[in-house]
Amino acid sequence: MSNVDPSSMSRRQQMSATYKMAKQTYPWLPWLMLGTFLLVGGLGFAVFNWVLPGAGVIGLVIAIIGGLMFGLLAMVIVFGRRAQSAAYAQMEGQPGGAARALSMLRRGWRTDQVVAFNKQQDMVHRVVGPPGIVLVGEGNPHRLRTLLANEERRHARVASEVPIHVVVVGDEEGQVPIRKLVRHVQKLGRNVKGADLTDVLSRLKAIDANRSNLPIPKGPMPTSMKGLRGQMRGR
Incomplete structure (x- = not known):
């Protein structure tokens, strides 16, 4: 485990460290995130297609963007919860946890x-x-x-x-x-x-x-x- 002070790390480095920590506890995390993105993103695309029927190319573009946003948001939420759970798992039983x-x-x-x-x-x-x-x-x-x-x-x-x-x-x-x-x-x-x-x-x-x-x-x-x-x- 790295002893680098988080305050000296950039936001990108913090996210990378968080991902590595969570993956150590949950090796299947990448597949969960991918599955969440595809499932929720697909549902988001379907919802936008239903809301904007027959809107042509513009409607298709909006549906794709909406699906991507829904999928990314859901993936971030799942990642955050798993990372939080992994952090607690590492703290349990440790002096100063x-x-x-x-x-x-x-x-x-x-x-x-x-x-x-x-x-x-x-x-x-x-x-x-x-x-x-x-x-x-x-x-x-x-x-x-x-x-x-x-x-x-x-x-x-x-x-x-x-x-x-x-x-x-x-x-x-x-x-x-x-x-x-x-x-x-x-x-x-x-x-x-x-x-x-x-x-x-x-x-x-x-x-x-x-x-x-x-x-x-x-x-x-x-x-x-x-x-x-x-x-x-x-x-």
């Missing part, structure tokens, strides 16, 4: 990776956004209890009036699968607005100033994650 998933949150959210962790690499990430403060733990759920409780108390000292949500990533009961993490966080409500968010972030600096520099655990990070953010927006 939750932080990489949270990096896909849109503007208006502040994500701080690994604000706390232990020797066993259980870790806590922090998200500040409309719901308030969200503490996201990944690792052993039993060890995380202490880690999350300590962080919750620490944050409550400087932002007692701000809702603090605790989320544990995992596939067991009461946990949130990594593929559903972003959507789960976004659905926690809208309790903090505009200037209040700035005030919360300012007060949290007092906590961060007292921490030592924490190294982020290493692990394979899909180089295409930045390109996938746009595909996730609104979903």
Whole structure:
């Protein structure tokens, strides 16, 4: 897996990296995309022919263009969904996978990776956004209890009036699968607005100033994650 920073890549390079990543997980992806393009494109052509019967050459040209547009749009949608699924598959089980998933949150959210962790690499990430403060733990759920409780108390000292949500990533009961993490966080409500968010972030600096520099655990990070953010927006 390449360690190239997506921010240094062009849009074309990001798309190429995303395609390669998705194809590694789904080798049949090119055939799915081709089949989608032909099927939906054909349906689009038929629809335009039905809407513009007897329109001659102009009608035929419009039908061809319409079919191509329908086919391309459907192919892009299928590609985006498969690429997103492949990215999550690569993140699952990897140290720091939750932080990489949270990096896909849109503007208006502040994500701080690994604000706390232990020797066993259980870790806590922090998200500040409309719901308030969200503490996201990944690792052993039993060890995380202490880690999350300590962080919750620490944050409550400087932002007692701000809702603090605790989320544990995992596939067991009461946990949130990594593929559903972003959507789960976004659905926690809208309790903090505009200037209040700035005030919360300012007060949290007092906590961060007292921490030592924490190294982020290493692990394979899909180089295409930045390109996938746009595909996730609104979903």
